Amino acid sequence: MRKLVAGKLHGIHVTEANLNYHGSITLDPAHCEEAGILPMEFVEIWNKNSGARISTYVILGVRGSRCCVLNGAAARTCQPGDQIIICNSIYLAEHKITELKPKVLTFDAQNNVVDRLTYSVSCDEDNRYRFEILDDNAKPLSVPLLVSGAS
Numbered sequence: 711m712r713k714l715v716a717g718k719l720h721g722i723h724v725t726e727a728n729l730n731y732h733g734s735i736t737l738d739p740a741h742c743e744e745a746g747i748l749p750m751e752f753v754e755i756w757n758k759n760s761g762a763r764i765s766t767y768v769i770l771g772v773r774g775s776r777c778c779v780l781n782g783a784a785a786r787t788c789q790p791g792d793q794i795i796i797c798n799s800i801y802l803a804e805h806k807i808t809e810l811k812p813k814v815l816t817f818d819a820q821n822n823v824v825d826r827l828t829y830s831v832s833c834d835e836d837n838r839y840r841f842e843i844l845d846d847n848a849k850p851l852s853v854p855l856l857v858s859g860a861s
Contacts, residue, residue, distance in 0.1 A: 714807065715829060716800040717745035718814040719778075721758070723821055724792045726779040733782035735796070736771040744826070745813050747798045755780075755788070756795040762787040776821035807831050807839075814843075 719741055735755065737747070747753065747768055755764050766784050771777040778796075780788045788794055802810060814827040826846040834840050 711801040712804055712807075713799050714802050714810060715812045716798045716810070717747050717812050718798075719745055719747070719796040720814055720816045721793050722778050722796060722815075722817045723819060724780060724788045724790050724794060725777050725821065727785035727789055728779055728781045729785040731781040731785075733784065734767050734769045735784060736769050736777055736779035736781060737796070738776050738778075738821070739770045739773045741776070741815060741821075741823070742768060742770065744823070745798075745815050747796070751798055754797045754799070755784070756797070757788050757792055758794060759789075759792040760787070778821060808833060 719737070722741070735753065739749075742748070749770050750767055752765055752767050755762075755766065757763070764784055764787050766780075769781075771779065778794070800810070808831055810829075810831070812829045814825075814829060815823050816825040816827070818824050828844045828846075830842045830844055832840045832842075
């Protein structure tokens, strides 16, 4: 089993840091649903401003609020306005990697979704992995990266 990206909120902005609330990150349920992030699921958080990296669990805020609130100890790692990446993961057998299609949302400064992307892995005729980032119309956005070793 391999630990793989399952979904990602890329470049979402912290709206609040609440040191006095008991742990977690509070997110807009609409953002979580689109990216496939569940309530109570553990996520990795990477702060693009400071480089801080933490792990915590998700609680749902008010739908449509576009909130991103770091709570408890996590509030010490991210401040309002910081841009962060939130990523959940899944354990999957390597031979199933081509079935996994993680959803990635990107955001503007007000936490409106700007892009809806999908990560896609396939195998070519030489049994090498091919990685693409697809837009919401399933069109590739990046140059494919080939890596040998597909099973």
